[in-house]
Amino acid sequence: MWKARGNDLQIDEGDYGVALPFVVKGTTLTAADCMRFVFMDGQSGETVLEKSFTDIQNNTVLFILTQEESAQLPGGAYVYDLEWYQDGVFQCKLIQNGIFKVVA
Numbered sequence: 001m002w003k004a005r006g007n008d009l010q011i012d013e014g015d016y017g018v019a020l021p022f023v024v025k026g027t028t029l030t031a032a033d034c035m036r037f038v039f040m041d042g043q044s045g046e047t048v049l050e051k052s053f054t055d056i057q058n059n060t061v062l063f064i065l066t067q068e069e070s071a072q073l074p075g076g077a078y079v080y081d082l083e084w085y086q087d088g089v090f091q092c093k094l095i096q097n098g099i100f101k102v103v104a
Contacts, residue, residue: 075104
């Protein structure tokens with residue numbers, strides 16, 4: 001089950017296939033835009049999973065994990081960044097060091 005409070009996210013271990021909408025405010029996104037989520041181990045800072053989305057509609061990114069991606073995130077504490085790319089060029093981090101918890 002997904003839970004969101006501000007930029008802090010929480011899921012149950014093994015969750016996948018459920019869409020979590022991220023609405024981007026302050027800019028208008030186009031077909032040339034890509035949003036990349038980077039999940040890092042909360043202690044070592046090592047990247048655990050990266051996932052990109054290009055099908056952005058109405059400034060909304062539908063974040064969905066596959067079963068295989070969810071398996072890469074065992075129970076524990078992570079941090080994540082949400083990066084914005086336009087035409088393949090990095091623009092900025094819309095979220096930096098957001099909290100992401102996976103509850104076992």
